Amino acid sequence: xxxxxxxxxxxxxxxxxxxxxxxxxxxxxxxxxxxxxxxxxxxxxxxxxxxxxxxxxxxxxxxxxxxxxxxxxxxxxxxxxxxxxxxxxxxxxxxxxxxxxxxxxxxxxxxxxxxxxxxxxxxxxxxxxxxxxxxxxxxxxxxxxxxxxxxxxxxxxxxxxxxxxxxxxxxxxxxxxxxx
Numbered sequence: 001x002x003x004x005x006x007x008x009x010x011x012x013x014x015x016x017x018x019x020x021x022x023x024x025x026x027x028x029x030x031x032x033x034x035x036x037x038x039x040x041x042x043x044x045x046x047x048x049x050x051x052x053x054x055x056x057x058x059x060x061x062x063x064x065x066x067x068x069x070x071x072x073x074x075x076x077x078x079x080x081x082x083x084x085x086x087x088x089x090x091x092x093x094x095x096x097x098x099x100x101x102x103x104x105x106x107x108x109x110x111x112x113x114x115x116x117x118x119x120x121x122x123x124x125x126x127x128x129x130x131x132x133x134x135x136x137x138x139x140x141x142x143x144x145x146x147x148x149x150x151x152x153x154x155x156x157x158x159x160x161x162x163x164x165x166x167x168x169x170x171x172x173x174x175x176x177x178x179x180x
Contacts, residue, residue: 004171007040009056009063012167024168026057037172044079058168060085086156 004010009024017023026046031038031053038053046054056079066078076082087093101119108120122130 004174005177006036006171006174007177008171008174010169010171012169014167017167017169020171020173021169022055022172024056024058024170026059027055028052029055034172036176037170040177041079055170056168062163063168085160086158088154088156 004020010021012018012021022029028047029037029052031047031050034053041053043049043053045056061081061083064076066076066080068075103119104121106120108122110117124130
């Protein structure tokens with residue numbers, strides 16, 4: 001195997017970093033003990049110059065290439081982060097829609113609303129229609145909360161694609177990369 005460039009990042013199937021590498025988990029390293037690595041990546045991934053440098057952190061992140069996205073003004077800089085793992089949908093995220101209140105002109109056969117029943121015509125014991133929807137109507141029952149109104153739990157929705165975890169490792173030693 002050829003000697004890596006300093007700061008070269010590789011995917012590695014093991015759960016440890018081989019000799020000469022470190023896991024890309026955002027840890028801080030001493031600049032004094034890693035001067036060549038610091039010369040290549042500086043504080044792109046964190047740290048407090050001139051004492052520490054941060055390694056990239058791929059925990060829960062997907063790597064993307066740096067540069068400008070073709071056909072747009074969107075630029076991704078080395079060391080930049082973005083995106084979110086989960087979102088909570090709100091009414092402003094949903095397409096315009098309505099909820100129809102289910103009702104029937106037939107005679108009611110329940111005295112209380114349920115999740116599966118609909119509004120229906122009410123009659124008195126003699127069979128005469130009651131004006132239960134007008135002013136001054138005798139209101140003796142309440143519609144089920146599920147008929148109209150708010151529902152849901154406002155739980156976040158995952159936006160992460162299917163994945164397979166591997167280790168990302170960074171070369172601490174090797175060939176110093178020259179710029180062309």
